[in-house]
Amino acid sequence: xxxxxxxxxxxxxxxxxxxxxAANAQLMPGGGVAGAIHRAAGSELAEACQPLAPIEPGQAVxxxxxxxxxxxxxxxxxxxxxxDEPADRLLADAYTNALRLCRKKSLKSVGFxxxxxxxxxxxxxxxxxxxxxxxxxxxxxxxxxxxxxxDEKTLGVFREICGE
Numbered sequence: 724x725x726x727x728x729x730x731x732x733x734x735x736x737x738x739x740x741x742x743x744x745a746a747n748a749q750l751m752p753g754g755g756v757a758g759a760i761h762r763a764a765g766s767e768l769a770e771a772c773q774p775l776a777p778i779e780p781g782q783a784v785x786x787x788x789x790x791x792x793x794x795x796x797x798x799x800x801x802x803x804x805x806x807d808e809p810a811d812r813l814l815a816d817a818y819t820n821a822l823r824l825c826r827k828k829s830l831k832s833v834g835f836x837x838x839x840x841x842x843x844x845x846x847x848x849x850x851x852x853x854x855x856x857x858x859x860x861x862x863x864x865x866x867x868x869x870x871x872x873x874d875e876k877t878l879g880v881f882r883e884i885c886g887e
Contacts, residue, residue: 726858727869728885730878733836734763736871737792740830741785743821745838746798750776750784756836765790772798780807781816785824795828797821801839804846811853814839818857825866832867837877851881 733742733756745756750772752761761768771786775798778784783799799821802813817838825833837854839845858868872878 725867726855726885727867728872728878728881729869730872730875732759733834733871734759734791736834736869739793739832739834739867739869741795741797741825741828741832742788742791742793742834742871743836743838744796744798745836745841745843746778746800748777748779748800750778750798755841760791760796763791764788764796768796781813781820783817783820783824785828795830797824797833799838801843801845804839804844810839810845811849814845814850814853815857818854819861822858822861822863822866826863831865832869834869834871837870837872837881840877841873847877847880848884851877851884855881855884 744760747753752758767789775784778800780800780802785795785797788796799817801817802810840847840850862868
């Protein structure tokens with residue numbers, strides 16, 4: 724299973740079945756990835772999320788994608804670094820649980836952001852190591868996985884860990 728690494732806008736991945744939202748516990752619009760996904764998906768996304776909230780660090784839930792070019796949005800709550808412990812296990816759980824939903828829905832492709840590496844303060848290199856290791860260990864062989872990363876710095880760290 725090859726892992727694709729790109730910089731770009733996670734809301735503009737029209738060739739993927741699902742994108743992953745680095746959500747907050749209430750699954751509501753916010754900043755960063757969550758804000759971008761909610762803006763692009765439209766107000767129906769927040770309405771669909773309401774009965775699923777709150778979620779705990781490491782958990783994942785799935786909703787339709789509404790106005791996004793994908794079929795599904797998988798919402799995960801990553802750990803807040805230094806607050807939600809054990810942070811490494813909770814971050815791995817976020818990826819594992821998202822991948823479990825991919826299997827359950829028989830998805831063929833998914834796009835992930837760098838969960839917890841932004842506003843939640845997880846050190847980028849550690850977050851990337853956990854993300855890549857967990858996806859390699861847990862993703863179905865036939866699932867196309869793309870990391871859609873915010874900037875060149877983040878892409879460089881992911882590439883370094885992948886050995887590219």
